[in-house]
Amino acid sequence: MPSELTVADLVAMRQLGCHTIAGAGGLDHKVVWAHACELEDPWLWLSSDELLMTTGMCIPEERGGQAELVQKLSRAGIAGMAIGDDLKAPPLSAEMLAEAEALDFPVLMVSHSTPFSALGRAVAVAAQSEQVSRIARLSRLYEVARSATLVETSLLERLSEELAYDLHVVDVEFGTEVLGGAAPLSAQVITQICARVADTLERLPARLAFTDELASVTAWALPTHRRCMLVTIGDSDVDVDVFGLLHAQSLIAIDVERATREREHHDEAGSALLLQIVDGTVGSDAAQPRLEQAGIADKKWVVISFDATHLRRVRTMLGDRATPTLSCVIGEEGYVVLTAADRDACIALLNTHIPNLGVSASTSTVQRLPDSLRQARWALQAARADGSAVAEYSTAAPLFLPRTITDAHFAARAILGDLMDHDEANQPQLIETLEVFLTMDRSWAATSAKLMIHRQTLAYRIKKIESLTGRSTKSSADIASLWMALVALRISRGTLRG
Incomplete structure (x- = not known):
């Protein structure tokens, strides 16, 4: 048996009972694994160079759907499709077989006396050397995860280097890039990803692939509490070895959950501090070390106010761009304290997602922060009164409301x-x-x-x-x-x- 198994080799093994019914031009396709799948979107569950084994339950009844199935399997780099001859498959249309011929996508019929396990074993034996290589790669992935805390580069960057793909994590609910990276994704790509999954946030697609104006985008759902997808860009649909990808997804998901828990802890601590400042139960000296920990000590600050229902969005969007803040909810309003240097960028970011924002004048003393929160609330009321997206305490002059x-x-x-x-x-x-x-x-x-x-x-x-x-x-x-x-x-x- 050759070290690199092909579809033609499987057909040549007479004991397997396989014969070609379409796509003979693709019999030289390499086969590294054989996988049985009866889901309606099998191309999402297999990787390139893998053989799809099916009794036919995943094959659509309609002719157009059958041809489209072949197109999507071929586009995903699947080696071929082996259909069990047990009368469960719908009649294969001439359109489907013609599409397989045109794409050189092998379609095999497997004798009803041949169990799929026999076909799988034949592929597995030939793929043993490949599996050893995969196990070695898995070991490297976990070594990357273990050592990521010992170096300055992030786990995401280390895994990108190991897998030879530039990886990104996108929160598709809020449209932000999580964990950061050396070269951030373009806003256009993030917007397109979010738009394509907007109706499936409760159950993200296992795999999403599309081509924008510049490159092909491939994304995989991550098993995290946040609605996140692992994203990478390539000249064509990115094909990462599924064995390594599954483990990389798990490692990245753990890192996302860790970062999320740390940020939530920071947000709650910041909320407690801000409420104590407002109540006057903590003074400047006591607040100073905690402001240093939050990253906003010895700065000029502004306060932005918004409807309290948007607090999670504000924390997520500003947190994902690593903006130092304190935030809390008081009554029906939410407040975020940030440095004056971050003011314009944060307003521009939040303004596209939150209908009304109120912005205080700047201050640099803890004693004046309660006044800044009142100013921000006054400006928010001004924004609501005249329908403005953003109102600033220093310039807003809404009808009927008092000025000071x-x-x-x-x-x-x-x-x-x-x-x-x-x-x-x-x-x-x-x-x-x-x-x-x-x-x-x-x-x-x-x-x-x-x-x-x-x-x-x-x-x-x-x-x-x-x-x-x-x-x-x-x-x-x-x-x-x-x-x-x-x-x-x-x-x-x-x-x-x-």
Whole structure:
């Protein structure tokens, strides 16, 4: 038996009961392994130079689908297809056989008396030397993983070097490149990958291949909690030995999970620190070493505010580009503190994914950070008020909203002062009731459900609110005044909590 087995060699072994029904021009294709697969997309589960063995369950019924199957198998570099003669396969169409002939893709019929295991053993015996080589490569891969922590280059870069492909990891949910690398992927490639899997995020395709304007892109799903794919670029569909690839995927997935856990720990520690600064429970001296650990000590800072639902996206996108930050959620807003030097790049990055951003003026002292958060929230309210994507505290001038924190305080008290005093003395939550009522577009049912109170209790509170403020919740003018006063109150509160 030759050291390099071909499809023709298998046909020549009369004991295997194989004969060619199409694609004889490809009988010289090398066969390194034989794999049985009945899935509807078998080209995703085999690597190049491997023989597909099937009873025919993966072959489509329709003629066009059969021809397309041959095209995709040939494009993936599959050595050929061996079909068991046990009457499970649909009738093979003339279109399918003609396509196999045109592509020189061997299609074999295997006698029903020949078990696939016999065909597999014949290939395995011939491939033993190849398996020894693969085991040696596997050993090198794990040695790369073991030594990656001892050198400056990352595991991803070391594996790229070992496999001779430039590897990348893309988070296809947020459109970011994970783990970094010497030469980042282009934004165009990342956008195309994300678009192609947008409808399958819950179950990413095992393998994705397409050609853009410059090169061919090949991606494989990674077994990580984040929705990530391992990506590489080549002149054609990249064909990495599946034996090595599976282990490389596992190693990279472990590294992604490790990096994700470390970042989550950093984010939680940063959130705790920022909340302590806002509450005034930690001073400059105590905060200094922790700011150094976060990578933002002795810098000028800005604060960006956004809807709290976007906190995970903000942390992921800024974390994947290694931007030093502190972030937290207070009430319904999220906040991220970053250096003034990173301000413009981060706004440009977040602006494409988050509808409204509020940006504070810069500061360089811990004592002023709470004010910066209030400024960012004021700017966010300004952005929401006039529909701007980004509003800056230093320049935004939205209609009706007060211009400064002090002005906001006086504006809120001018309209809601009696309510605020009444709440402080009696704690009946009239301010909260009014805010929920207006937020729910004055829906009695929705407000009652949100506050978990009876409708009659809500009616009593609304009547009390109208009595204390002298304004009606049925008048458009009064509703506008009450709403803007609530916005001013939220901006002016001495603490950001609540």
